[in-house]
Amino acid sequence: MPSNDSVHTLYSDHHSWLKTWLRSQLGNAADAADLAQDTFVRLLQRQQPLRLNTPRAFLRTVARGLVIDHWRREELHRAYLEALAQLPEAQVPSVETRELLLELLERIARLLDGLKPKVRQAFLLAQCEGLGHQAIAERMGISLRSVERYVADALYHCYLLRYEDEH
Known part of the structure; x- marks a missing residue:
């Protein structure tokens, strides 16, 4: 686990640079500041010690993953709002329900993020489209055994x- 001192030094030496780099990626100072903070929070949560020869390259790698997550959330949010716009007015959920649904969609997206593409595709075909394993195997052009494993x-x-979220 990295020491707080090593993260503090990294923060002192590179936070301003990281925030500037993130702003160039996002075009938004507020999101850049949030993701810069999230980058250092992530470092504090790491189990492995920090041994950095190129701290800016390391920070850029960690921050790039957060930027990708940010863009995915933005795309998910945009798609959700577009779907809501297609609903008849009587079926549009309340603001509170919309926020709860968006939070749920983000949690689901985070769950699926760590999956390999074929695993994610097989899982979504089973869970969202209700396809059986044989139908998934045929659609994906893979063996039944592979679908079962995925x-x-x-x-x-x-x-x-x-389980990690609960503990």
Whole structure:
């Protein structure tokens, strides 16, 4: 686990640079400041000690992952709002319900982020489209055994993440 001193030094030496780099990526100072903070919070949560020869390259790598997550959330939010706009007015959920649904969608997206593409695709075909394993195998052009393994891997992945969230 990195010491607070090493993260503090990294923060003191590179926070301003990181925030500037993030602003160039995002075009938004507020989001850049948030993601810069999130980068250092992530470093404080690391289990491995920090041994950095190129601290800015390391920070850029960590921050780039957060930027990608940010863009995914933005795209998810945009798609959700577009879907809501298609609903008849009588079916549009309340503001509170919309926020809860968006939070749920973000949690689901985070659960699926760690999956390999084929595992994610098989899992979504099973869970969202209700396809059986044989139908998934045919659609994806893979063996039934592979589908079974992919779906099991996805379920196990989600279980582990949910278990981590509770503890």
